[in-house]
Amino acid sequence: MARMNGSMTPDEPESLSAGVVNRLEEEILKGIRRPGDKLDERQLAEQFGMSRTPVREALQRLAASGLVVSRGRQGLQVAQMSLADLLDAFGVVAELEAFASSQAARRIQPEQRALLQAAHRSCAEAAAAEDAEAFYAANLVFHELIAAASHNRILQDELRRLTLKISPYRRTITYQPGRMYSSIPEHERVMDAILRGDGVQAAQMMRSHVTLLGEGLSDLLHFLRSSGGHGLLAEMP
Incomplete structure (x- = not known):
């Protein structure tokens, strides 16, 4: 400058x-x-x-x-998020990422298809190696690629804003026992639907994938306490 x-x-x-x-x-x-x-x-x-x-x-x-x-x-x-706000944020992100997946199924470009497949492989390799840090990084890339493949700037901006807010909690969930392994088939179902151009299925699979805190909420809270992650929340029951 x-x-x-x-x-x-x-x-x-x-x-x-x-x-x-x-x-x-x-x-x-x-x-x-x-x-x-x-x-x-x-x-x-x-x-x-x-x-x-x-x-x-x-x-x-x-x-x-x-x-x-x-x-x-x-x-x-x-900023810390309250438990209620965190649940709401994940719900909104689930809908936005579902929409991104639906649009990506119609708009993804050839080079983006290859990148998405490579990101999925990186996630699988990190999970197999039990490398949570590498998995978290690859997982971010996987989700960012789907958002980019939507070719929807407004959607990408909103997703990034919310992703930044929930990323510390998403990262903590990565360390929850079994979470990396369960993510791999979830990613694969999302990716396969996108690559075959099935927007409805892609949205459904992504929505299910991102909505992590429903039935598993109790387990997550216990994990946050045991892992020292309770300070991430503004409120704890």
Whole structure:
């Protein structure tokens, strides 16, 4: 980015703050920053090697999106979700991903078909190796590819916004015993329906896949407690 006399050009603060937003979103998505983690403006500025102004602007943008919240004297934190909100969020994501799968079945391009199959193989290999981190990363790619294959920008934007909010909980579920293995046939049913152009079946299979917290809610809560993940929720019964 060009500078004049060592000063910041008019468009630079926006570019820098957008970069901070992207980096923090990725860290939340990948589980590097978890719900409840503090976000200190000074520390972030030092970490990213920039002034506090773009960091402050980035945090304001994340707060506006609901991904960051103010806790008064405790400062800013990565937002936690209540149990009720988490259930609602998964329900909405299930419907959006079902819609994405339906559209992907009609719109997926040849190169995207190959990428989707490769992502599915990566998930299966990670599950076989019992590598939860690799599985989580491959699982993100699998779902992102389906959203991209819908060729629906509005849908992709909404899905990313909600995926960022539920990603810490989705990631925790990855460590729930048996979850990786059960995901593989679920993924395969979704993928097969998309590849044969069956939008109705693809939507049905994806909706079922994403709605993880219905009958398994009690098990999930016990797992969160035993794994130390209870701090991810703003409320625990």
